[in-house]
Amino acid sequence: MEGLMSITTSAWSETMHQVPFTAELDDRPESTPPRTLTAIIPTVGRRSLKRAVASVSRQTWPTTALVVLDRPENAASVEKLLQGLPHLLVVSPGGLGGAGARNLGVRSARTTHVAFLDDDDEWVSEKAALQMAVAGEDTVVSSRSLLVGSTSRVVPERLYHSEGDQAVPVVDYVLDRSTLRLRRHFMQTSSLLCSRDTALQVPWNQDLTRHQDWDWLARLEAAGNTLRMLPEVLVRVHQGSTGSISRSADWQASSRWLDSVGPGLSDRSRADFLTSVVARGAFASGAWNQGLRQLARGLRARPHAAAVVLAVSGMLRVGEHGS
Incomplete structure (x- = not known):
């Protein structure tokens, strides 16, 4: 059994009361189902997970927090950590790594759209609303982020453009090292949102131990999807975290x-x-x-x-x- 969905009665009830799935554009035809969103959060059970899930619960667009636990023995402690916060918990068999946990989350989601959030990062409360406003069936949306560490700074300095004079393939954008400021170009997992169908058609590469987000972006673009980056700072990326779900690399x-x-x-x-x-x-x-x-x-x-x-x-x- 590849993943066990755990939904406590209290957690499900809170989700339905605090996050009503009624957001729908007034000019949409009645036959068009409402667009809904799941935040997929892979974890091994770090304490920073609570901050990440809390940031999803504060979204102005109704968003379900789906936590994918890749260390089954930590299920009880994770439920205790997240007590009082609306969430769904999917427990993997263990050892999937970040990419595998995200794929399991996509398959487990029951919404029209999905977004990805690392368990040591957090979203600004308007992230879901601003990105869902421009997300299409084949449009993947990113944004600027705030890097939080010994010092803080907004990245990227130069937005990604998929059209016009500044347009370049996304893999060229993220790999460009024309300046010593390594964050001049930046597009990271916790900023990404797309339709669930897109994430099913182009899954994350579970064989990679590094550069999973860059690889996924390149394959999304190759499959005909459009990548759009919003100028707003919608994610706080916390640097220097330890114990990540991502596998070690060299x-x-x-x-x-x-x-x-x-x-x-x-x-x-x-x-x-x-x-x-x-x-x-x-x-x-x-x-x-x-x-x-x-x-x-x-x-x-x-x-x-x-x-x-x-x-x-x-x-x-x-x-x-x-x-």
Whole structure:
């Protein structure tokens, strides 16, 4: 049994009372069913989950919080943690990882649309309403985010555009390293919303240990979906969290993912990624020969200067640790 849906009577009752599924545009024909939304939240049971679910309960658009627990032994503690907050709980067999848990959540949802929320992030109360206003059957919606850490900043600095003079493939947008400010371009899981049909047709890749969101965006676009980014800051992304549901990863996983990306990726974006992510990661892990090899591959394709600087920073990290 791939997932067990757990709905306590009190939780279901609260959901129905606090989140009535009556939101419907007045000019829609009576035969058109109302659009409804589920927030899919994968977790292993971290305490930050309570903050994430609470942010869903504050949405101005009726939204169901569907928690996918990927560590079954924590079911009782999660229910205790979320006591008083409207939610549905799906318990996986365990070990699915972030992508597998999101796919299980999509299959378990019973709404027209789904959105994704990491258990250490939170939504601004208007997120669902603003995104549902522009979401279509084949339109995936993102937004700006606030990165919260030792300092806070709004990302991305440059919005993604799928049309007009600034239009580029989404994978080129997220991999661009034309500046040392790594958050100039940004599109992250907790900002994404789409129709449930779209998420069923293009599931998350469960074999990946890194770059799951970038991979999903690239495949969504390749399948003919339109990606739209709103200028509003609708997500708070908390940095430095530990114990994530995502599996551990290294530079080799990044290299394998890059090799799997199709011809839609430009040579320069590929070069940027090879130098700033793969080579830098290899250097930082002490794999000097592989780092030099990946750096040489990247340099042949002429990456941006900022990407090369980032690769060199991986060398410096090794030097600092060894001194």
